[in-house]
Amino acid sequence: xxxxxxxxxxxxxxxxxxxxxxxxxxxxxxxxxxxxxxxxxxxxxxxxxxxxxxxxxxxxxxxxxxxxxxxxxxxxxxxxxxxxxxxxxxxxxxxxxxxxxxxxxxxxxxxxxxxxxxxxxxxxxxxxxxxxxxxxxxxxxxxxxxxxxxxxxxxxxxxxxxxxxxxxxxxxxxxxxxxxxxxxxxxxxxxxxxxxxxxxxxxxxxxxxxxxxxxxxxxxxxxxxxxxxxxxxxxxxxxxxxxxxxxxxxxxxxxxxxxxxxxxxxxxxxxxxxxxxxxxxxxxxxxxxxxxxxxxxxxxxxxxxxxxxxxxxxxxxxxxxxxxxxxxxxxxxxxxxxxxxxxxxxxxxxxxxxxxxxxxxxxxxxxxxxxxxxxxxxxxxxxxxxxxxxxxxxxxxxxxxxxxxxx
Amino acid sequence: xxxxxxxxxxxxxxxxxxxxxxxxxxxxxxxxxxxxxxxxxxxxxxxxxxxxxxxxxxxxxxxxxxxxxxxxxxxxxxxxxxxxxxxxxxxxxxxxxxxxxxxxxxxxxxxxxxxxxxxxxxxxxxxxxxxxxxxxxxxxxxxxxxxxxxxxxxxxxxxxxxxxxxxxxxxxxxxxxxxxxxxxxxxxxxxxxxxxxxxxxxxxxxxxxxxxxxxxxxxxxxxxxxxxxxxxxxxxxxxxxxxxxxxxxxxxxxxxxxxxxxxxxxxxxxxxxxxxxxxxxxxxxxxxxxxxxxxxxxxxxxxxxxxxxxxxxxxxxxxxxxxxxxxxxxxxxxxxxxxxxxxxxxxxxxxxxxxxxxxxxxxxxxxxxxxxxxxxxxxxxxxxxxxxxxxxxxxxxxxxxxxxxxx
Numbered sequence: 001x002x003x004x005x006x007x008x009x010x011x012x013x014x015x016x017x018x019x020x021x022x023x024x025x026x027x028x029x030x031x032x033x034x035x036x037x038x039x040x041x042x043x044x045x046x047x048x049x050x051x052x053x054x055x056x057x058x059x060x061x062x063x064x065x066x067x068x069x070x071x072x073x074x075x076x077x078x079x080x081x082x083x084x085x086x087x088x089x090x091x092x093x094x095x096x097x098x099x100x101x102x103x104x105x106x107x108x109x110x111x112x113x114x115x116x117x118x119x120x121x122x123x124x125x126x127x128x129x130x131x132x133x134x135x136x137x138x139x140x141x142x143x144x145x146x147x148x149x150x151x152x153x154x155x156x157x158x159x160x161x162x163x164x165x166x167x168x169x170x171x172x173x174x175x176x177x178x179x180x181x182x183x184x185x186x187x188x189x190x191x192x193x194x195x196x197x198x199x200x201x202x203x204x205x206x207x208x209x210x211x212x213x214x215x216x217x218x219x220x221x222x223x224x225x226x227x228x229x230x231x232x233x234x235x236x237x238x239x240x241x242x243x244x245x246x247x248x249x250x251x252x253x254x255x256x257x258x259x260x261x262x263x264x265x266x267x268x269x270x271x272x273x274x275x276x277x278x279x280x281x282x283x284x285x286x287x288x289x290x291x292x293x294x295x296x297x298x299x300x301x302x303x304x305x306x307x308x309x310x311x312x313x314x315x316x317x318x319x320x321x322x323x324x325x326x327x328x329x330x331x332x333x334x335x336x337x338x339x340x341x342x343x344x345x346x347x348x349x350x351x352x353x354x355x356x357x358x359x360x361x362x363x364x365x366x367x368x369x370x371x372x373x374x375x376x377x378x379x380x381x382x383x384x385x386x387x388x389x390x391x392x393x394x395x396x397x398x399x400x401x402x403x404x405x406x407x
Numbered sequence: 408x409x410x411x412x413x414x415x416x417x418x419x420x421x422x423x424x425x426x427x428x429x430x431x432x433x434x435x436x437x438x439x440x441x442x443x444x445x446x447x448x449x450x451x452x453x454x455x456x457x458x459x460x461x462x463x464x465x466x467x468x469x470x471x472x473x474x475x476x477x478x479x480x481x482x483x484x485x486x487x488x489x490x491x492x493x494x495x496x497x498x499x500x501x502x503x504x505x506x507x508x509x510x511x512x513x514x515x516x517x518x519x520x521x522x523x524x525x526x527x528x529x530x531x532x533x534x535x536x537x538x539x540x541x542x543x544x545x546x547x548x549x550x551x552x553x554x555x556x557x558x559x560x561x562x563x564x565x566x567x568x569x570x571x572x573x574x575x576x577x578x579x580x581x582x583x584x585x586x587x588x589x590x591x592x593x594x595x596x597x598x599x600x601x602x603x604x605x606x607x608x609x610x611x612x613x614x615x616x617x618x619x620x621x622x623x624x625x626x627x628x629x630x631x632x633x634x635x636x637x638x639x640x641x642x643x644x645x646x647x648x649x650x651x652x653x654x655x656x657x658x659x660x661x662x663x664x665x666x667x668x669x670x671x672x673x674x675x676x677x678x679x680x681x682x683x684x685x686x687x688x689x690x691x692x693x694x695x696x697x698x699x700x701x702x703x704x705x706x707x708x709x710x711x712x713x714x715x716x717x718x719x720x721x722x723x724x725x726x727x728x729x730x731x732x733x734x735x736x737x738x739x740x741x742x743x744x745x746x747x748x749x750x751x752x753x754x755x756x757x758x759x760x761x762x763x764x765x766x767x768x769x770x771x772x773x774x775x776x777x778x779x780x781x782x783x784x785x786x787x788x789x790x791x792x793x794x795x796x797x798x799x800x801x802x803x804x805x806x807x808x809x810x811x812x813x814x
Binding site for chain 2: 052081084116319326357398403
């Protein structure tokens, strides 16, 4: 597997475009198109929130029906959530406009929205945007990047990843883009991720690979504990790599999963590190766990703790908050066996051993915690399982962004 | 039932004192004593966090053994959590010192600690503090208030409540004090609450009344979603009101529960309103629920949402975040039936009807949300059950307090 530059246009046959439709933002692009020259097998995972945005309902129906898709229209600024029948009708109108402009089937058009909940989309501006996107789509890396920029809301950087690997002499590519960065607590999430691949793969294998990997990647990040109404991950495969068809249970499936995992984990970590107001990517890693599930519950509880996140913002080795968050996670463990370390580019330091503090240097701890990527490692000494979760620090800027987001 | 001024010294036979022991704070009182002239039947509820502070372990043993207690020694500044065997030995030494100074049984001394996790108590200063407290204890309201002040950490105001009611011509009093104000997400919590009563009541009735009421009061507040290692509520009854003994299933028990509920709910709301950095008490009230449990889960999910809390800080009627928090709560409901209102001293305003926005005045909404006590009311139109949860807004000050709490 090889990591390459690029995003949704990295795989063969995929094109993208971005346009400024003035949906809510007035001075930037706010609509994106992903288009495949051939219809794609499509897998998806969606928010578990009972309140589901109109585009979630729309895409779920397409993915579950087994229909092939050929285009995704995404807008930022307005989430099209809590918008009733009117909201659903706008998904349909968007899909129709795209189908006609691109010359494809209306049922092959997926839609995605992110932004403020409860406002209706300005459908005329959406339709004009669709027309502009259809004209401007291109297969180059720049067009993919422009699409990744157009779907940002409070994100500060665009998020892309891509890899290639070989199957029987054929090069297969997986590329993707995603956006955060508030209301992020994916339980397959306002996160959106769009992954494209030219792999030839069965629909069943495509959905199986995505569903299992989402558990270890997007579902292991949290910015603020709020599971959005719009979370969507879509994976489109157009088969143009012309590889031997990938099926579940084969070595090729394992290769595909490994490559997909890299793209998903990379995008997930980029979302966590670019959480609203964040100055650091914060990873919690549990080692020595008895079961994978126990390790995941403990790791996620740590990155979700407001107090721990505020301590990270302050570069303060307030390890008691970490042990506390493990304690209320719901997972069983013996607090009196826990060793805890902080690690970053500035080094690694043992902070507690068997549940109580060792004589560590606060100065060194602060140095380690002042890096842009910081890891807390807890060894619970029960077995050989490990898990990581990713979050970010909780800062003044998060409050500034969210105390007045709508205006 | 009559609400009266006062706190832990309101009930007959209870005395209190405060002293400055310089445990961590250098310029204020930081130890408190509650003392009863007669041994008390004692009920308690404690944190469900797996990581439990030494004083939690100490008190649990006393409460569960059924022993009578006669004194509570509380310190602020250091939580005596994650302190291993050394931490437990300091509970024992504190109890011994108090027993000898007060001339009571060592097993009748409860202890409470709140503050930084992981630091060891300076036991010599604790012992000197105990000696000072034993000398200064008094039955007056001022001594109760001084005790309530001494147990504060990041709290900005002391928290007391007291009521009286009659049983067969005898006046029974219940009074209490509590402290917040970060790491507050009680599941039976760094919250501490101490309630005293002169009621004559069976031990079984005392614990039953406390255990059930905690579910509707302390366990329905949240400041930051972090369930502490130290949460403790203790209820001491010395029987000096000389009423007919209260037993479970009697009308007198119902009267006692009503009075206890007032004290607990008042202290719980004071903790929520005085959450770290908070400028407003935020209540979420679910009405029209099918079951009480459903109503409680939905209400608590709203007050725990960082995004909702940040919107309250900004006086922004961002109702989508409230519906979103209800949606990921885990409770079932139909989002398309929900009506939502904001209410405060400035009025009441319907914001959404059947899941989508009505044409409300943003100006009026902002006026309502600018009050120091704000309520969001969601009618889910399924039945007649209701529940309230209490939290606070999430502000810059919360970050400032917690990014550097230890220094």
